[in-house]
Amino acid sequence: MVSLNQLIVVCLMYVAGLFIVAFAAERAALRGRGGWLLRSPLVYTLSLSIYCTAWTFYGAVGYAARSGLEYVTIYLGPSLVMIGWWWGLRRLVRIGRSHRVTSIADLISSRYGKSNTLAIVVTLMAVIGVTPYIALQLQSVILSLSIFAAPDMPLAEAGGDVINRGQAALWVAAGLTIFTVLFGTRNLNVNERHHGVVIAIAVEAVVKLLALIAVGVYVIWGLAGGLSETLARIDASDIGQWEVQGSRWAALTMLSGAALLCLPRMFQVMVVENDDERQLQIASWAFPLYLMLMSLFVVPIAVVGLDLMPEGSNPDLFVLSLPLSQGQNGLAMLSFLGGFSSATSMVIVATLALSTMVSNHIVMPIWLAFRREGATQSGDVRNIVILARRLSIFCVVGLGYLYYRASGGSGALAAIGTISFGGVAQFLPAMLGGVLWRGATRAGALCGLGTGFALWVFTMLLPSFGADVALSSATLEQGLWGLAWLRPEALFGINGIDPTVHAVVWSLSLNTLVFVVVSLFSFPAPLERLQGAQFVNVFDHSGPARGWTASAAGSEDLMIMAQRILGAAEAQAFFAREAARQGHGARLPEPTPRFVQALERELAASVGAATAHAMVAQIVGGASVSVQDLLAVADESAQMLEYSSQLEAKSRELTETAAQLRTANEKLTQLSLQKDSFLSQISHELRTPMTSIRSFSEILRDAPGVSDADKNRYASIIHSETIRLTRLLDDLLDLSVLENGQVTLNQREGNLRDLLDLAVTTAQAGAVRPLEVIRDPEAEDIPLHSDLDRLAQVFINLVTNARKYCAAAEPQLVITPRLGSEGLVIDFVDNGLGIDAGSEALIFEKFSRITGEGDGAGLGLAICREIMLRLGGEISFLGDVPGTAFRVELPLSAVVRERVTA
Amino acid sequence: MPRTPIFLEKRSYRQRRMMDAVRLLPFLGLMLWMVPLLWPVPVAGVVAEAAPAMPMSVALRYLFGVWLLLIFASWALWRRTRDIVSGEARDPAEEAR
Numbered sequence: 001m002v003s004l005n006q007l008i009v010v011c012l013m014y015v016a017g018l019f020i021v022a023f024a025a026e027r028a029a030l031r032g033r034g035g036w037l038l039r040s041p042l043v044y045t046l047s048l049s050i051y052c053t054a055w056t057f058y059g060a061v062g063y064a065a066r067s068g069l070e071y072v073t074i075y076l077g078p079s080l081v082m083i084g085w086w087w088g089l090r091r092l093v094r095i096g097r098s099h100r101v102t103s104i105a106d107l108i109s110s111r112y113g114k115s116n117t118l119a120i121v122v123t124l125m126a127v128i129g130v131t132p133y134i135a136l137q138l139q140s141v142i143l144s145l146s147i148f149a150a151p152d153m154p155l156a157e158a159g160g161d162v163i164n165r166g167q168a169a170l171w172v173a174a175g176l177t178i179f180t181v182l183f184g185t186r187n188l189n190v191n192e193r194h195h196g197v198v199i200a201i202a203v204e205a206v207v208k209l210l211a212l213i214a215v216g217v218y219v220i221w222g223l224a225g226g227l228s229e230t231l232a233r234i235d236a237s238d239i240g241q242w243e244v245q246g247s248r249w250a251a252l253t254m255l256s257g258a259a260l261l262c263l264p265r266m267f268q269v270m271v272v273e274n275d276d277e278r279q280l281q282i283a284s285w286a287f288p289l290y291l292m293l294m295s296l297f298v299v300p301i302a303v304v305g306l307d308l309m310p311e312g313s314n315p316d317l318f319v320l321s322l323p324l325s326q327g328q329n330g331l332a333m334l335s336f337l338g339g340f341s342s343a344t345s346m347v348i349v350a351t352l353a354l355s356t357m358v359s360n361h362i363v364m365p366i367w368l369a370f371r372r373e374g375a376t377q378s379g380d381v382r383n384i385v386i387l388a389r390r391l392s393i394f395c396v397v398g399l400g401y402l403y404y405r406a407s408g409g410s411g412a413l414a415a416i417g418t419i420s421f422g423g424v425a426q427f428l429p430a431m432l433g434g435v436l437w438r439g440a441t442r443a444g445a446l447c448g449l450g451t452g453f454a455l456w457v458f459t460m461l462l463p464s465f466g467a468d469v470a471l472s473s474a475t476l477e478q479g480l481w482g483l484a485w486l487r488p489e490a491l492f493g494i495n496g497i498d499p500t501v502h503a504v505v506w507s508l509s510l511n512t513l514v515f516v517v518v519s520l521f522s523f524p525a526p527l528e529r530l531q532g533a534q535f536v537n538v539f540d541h542s543g544p545a546r547g548w549t550a551s552a553a554g555s556e557d558l559m560i561m562a563q564r565i566l567g568a569a570e571a572q573a574f575f576a577r578e579a580a581r582q583g584h585g586a587r588l589p590e591p592t593p594r595f596v597q598a599l600e601r602e603l604a605a606s607v608g609a610a611t612a613h614a615m616v617a618q619i620v621g622g623a624s625v626s627v628q629d630l631l632a633v634a635d636e637s638a639q640m641l642e643y644s645s646q647l648e649a650k651s652r653e654l655t656e657t658a659a660q661l662r663t664a665n666e667k668l669t670q671l672s673l674q675k676d677s678f679l680s681q682i683s684h685e686l687r688t689p690m691t692s693i694r695s696f697s698e699i700l701r702d703a704p705g706v707s708d709a710d711k712n713r714y715a716s717i718i719h720s721e722t723i724r725l726t727r728l729l730d731d732l733l734d735l736s737v738l739e740n741g742q743v744t745l746n747q748r749e750g751n752l753r754d755l756l757d758l759a760v761t762t763a764q765a766g767a768v769r770p771l772e773v774i775r776d777p778e779a780e781d782i783p784l785h786s787d788l789d790r791l792a793q794v795f796i797n798l799v800t801n802a803r804k805y806c807a808a809a810e811p812q813l814v815i816t817p818r819l820g821s822e823g824l825v826i827d828f829v830d831n832g833l834g835i836d837a838g839s840e841a842l843i844f845e846k847f848s849r850i851t852g853e854g855d856g857a858g859l860g861l862a863i864c865r866e867i868m869l870r871l872g873g874e875i876s877f878l879g880d881v882p883g884t885a886f887r888v889e890l891p892l893s894a895v896v897r898e899r900v901t902a
Numbered sequence: 903m904p905r906t907p908i909f910l911e912k913r914s915y916r917q918r919r920m921m922d923a924v925r926l927l928p929f930l931g932l933m934l935w936m937v938p939l940l941w942p943v944p945v946a947g948v949v950a951e952a953a954p955a956m957p958m959s960v961a962l963r964y965l966f967g968v969w970l971l972l973i974f975a976s977w978a979l980w981r982r983t984r985d986i987v988s989g990e991a992r993d994p995a996e997e998a999r
């Protein structure tokens with residue numbers, strides 16, 4: 001018989017062996033050796049086997065002995081999830097790697113905009129959900145120990161008096177805590193990978209599988225006498241018929257599948273410790289194989305146990321008590337080690353995962369909040385983090401211990417396990433929804449999680465303590481506050497459902513419903529939307545889509561902070577690597593957005609995404625570029641754009657003004673030239689008649705023998721020259737008066753025909769070569785109200801010009817008046833040669849004479865233009881008709897009203 | 903943007919169908935494992951003549967048979983698709999590390 005002391009020695013030796021293995025693995029990993037083993041798919045698959053805890057090892061047999069094949073659902077669900085790796089796990093693993101996710105709380109918080117609230121909620125829920133599970137492991141170890149402790153009465157209710165259960169549990173808990181602390185928190189490493197722990201778990205996985213198979217083989221071929229006999233015995237036993245309720249079958253399969261994804265410890269080994277997607281691919285068939293082997297011998301052991309063991313023995317311990325009762329001490333020892341392995345590996349990984357969550361999402365944020373000065377303060381955060389982890393491990397194991405003491409170590413293992421599964425499965429909607437659906441929002445996740453968790457507590461956790469412990473029996477019977485539809489085991493008045501199915505269905509379905517509905521009607525924050533896009537489209541772009549506005553960040557500050565979290569050597573190595581990548585040798589890297597992003601991920605591996613984000617944000621001095629920032633930038637650039645367009649308009653205006661000035665200047669220059677030429681012209685014009693007047697008057701004065709006829713001729717020359725001079729002066733005076741606007745208009749009534757008659761007659765008077773004037777007397781009958789003398793002057797000038805300058809053999813002038821809505825238009829068109837295009841602009845200038853012949857001073861048209869301006873009309877040269885054409889326009893006001901209205 | 907051909911050569915066609923099989927396998931497993939929902943469940947005290955209860959040994963054989971089948975199918979598919987998945991699983995950024 002094995003004594004308790006022997007057992008303890010074996011246990012300690014086993015644990016010491018695990019220590020050595022784990023230590024060797026850590027060393028090898030540090031030196032970069034043994035990577036093939038650490039990263040091998042085999043080790044990965046074996047580490048997944050922490051799914052099979054003491055619940056599997058002991059509890060499955062008990063479960064089978066109580067409810068037949070129902071136990072197998074706990075392994076069918078995970079097998080399906082693994083076989084369907086392509087749908088969910090592949091995505092999770094890829095996200096876990098590309099975002100350096102450290103736990104399930106980290107994943108959910110990262111997805112929903114690095115929300116710390118969500119991380120805290122998930123962490124608390126995980127701790128509450130997993131606590132029963134840890135208690136379960138303690139309970140199983142204590143039970144197995146007590147079997148050995150009472151060798152003489154292995155049949156009894158497991159020797160309660162032989163060992164003090166509470167004390168034993170305390171010792172076991174302390175031992176587990178120490179092991180976890182020693183291996184789980186030795187290093188604060190990139191990506192939270194724990195090679196030592198993983199290897200130790202793999203070894204334990206092999207031990208527990210071998211132990212269970214050994215017991216199974218012994219039972220089938222040693223006790224039952226072969227396969228067919230065993231099967232016959234199974235059919236003949238109490239559980240020889242299929243009697244699983246369909247609802248439980250489906251619900252438990254689904255629940256266990258969900259738990260595989262959501263259990264913090266499974267997330268740790270499956271996603272966080274994953275190196276390569278190929279590991280997952282191999283695990284997709286290797287892990288179901290492991291699960292199948294683990295559950296293969298459960299029914300035979302249960303059946304044979306029920307047969308051989310006396311009535312009343314605890315079926316949870318058949319794996320141990322069967323060999324023991326047959327005197328197979330070695331096998332019993334192996335079996336005990338198997339159970340011990342299952343329990344320890346689970347507790348170690350679970351507490352590790354939970355402590356990571358607690359320290360990253362609860363302790364660190366609080367610590368950071370208390371130290372507002374910023375993350376750059378001196379001192380090593382690593383110590384704080386590790387201390388937080390250790391404390392968290394103590395707390396988690398302590399909670400498990402308390403739960404064990406509180407529940408009195410009574411309930412069947414299977415029931416406790418299911419409760420725990422139900423709790424963590426509440427993460428499923430938020431997690432899968434977040435990974436697959438971009439519309440999932442933080443508010444939706446929070447509400448869904450809250451609803452599901454509240455329902456789970458009310459319908460599953462609290463009733464599990466039994467009536468009058470957590471919930472009064474009145475509440476259980478009548479419902480909360482006496483409301484019948486709030487009965488914990490028959491919500492909404494729907495009776496008769498199995499309690500487990502009831503709790504799972506209600507909590508998960510309402511959780512999902514609330515999550516989806518709130519998500520549909522809420523709007524995510526910018527960071528949330530970016531993260532959502534990155535998570536859902538993780539296969540499209542694994543790269544970061546979000547940058548830090550890192551200009552404000554000093555590399556030194558970042559360095560100081562990184563050293564405190566990553567450790568001096570590692571941080572320096574990281575910075576050197578980044579500096580090299582940026583291409584400047586030994587100096588610190590520039591705080592480019594890419595570098596800060598990489599640093600944040602590196603930190604996230606140690607302290608979680610939300611904390612890392614907060615710490616980097618403290619130093620960089622602002623959150624990352626959010627959509628709001630982008631909008632602000634867009635606003636600014638819009639303003640700048642507007643400003644620049646204003647500038648452009650101004651500069652265009654300036655250019656125009658400059659052009660106008662240039663034109664004005666040219667005009668001034670021209671005017672100055674014109675003035676000069678005007679002066680020289682006028683002196684020339686004045687001088688010519690003066691010269692002849694002077695010479696002829698001198699002749700008259702000095703020449704004695706001038707005949708009378710000559711005298712008379714000379715005097716008339718002088719006279720005509722004087723007249724010409726007078727006319728010239730009159731014209732000049734006239735022009736100057738007109739130009740200075742000093743003219744007084746003598747408005748009178750008259751008729752256009754009379755005016756034209758007068759003009760033509762005056763112009764033709766004394767003409768050698770008369771001009772043929774073609775007129776339309778009917779159309780000319782237009783009454784006018786204007787300064788008729790001035791107007792006549794214009795007409796005379798035009799007709800005279802035509803007469804003087806028309807080069808045609810038979811000169812003609814056509815005068816066509818036209819009364820339009822704009823006013824009166826009179827065209828004077830002759831059949832001459834017209835005027836050169838270049839000269840058109842000059843004809844209205846003073847002293848401009850196109851042909852150079854004729855006796856005019858070249859003031860006529862200039863005077864005409866001034867007169868027309870004064871009269872409110874216009875005179876213009878028409879270039880597009882044959883011959884020389886002038887158009888005189890008079891405003892409507894110049895036409896007598898009756899005529900217009902007529 | 904390169905145009906992807908509508909029709910693939912035989913090898914890639916085969917590979918794609920294998921990936922389809924990988925995707926569909928869990929649903930097959932789910933269907934097969936939910937078959938027990940159809941099995942008669944004995945109601946306490948009443949022994950139905952028409953539908954005798956399913957013996958445990960048959961149930962065991964069926965469930966573990968399906969399990970083995972799924973594991974084998976999954977293994978066979980892994981053998982045929984491992985190159986594809988590991989090929990597509992690596993992006994350049996990861997490779998550079």
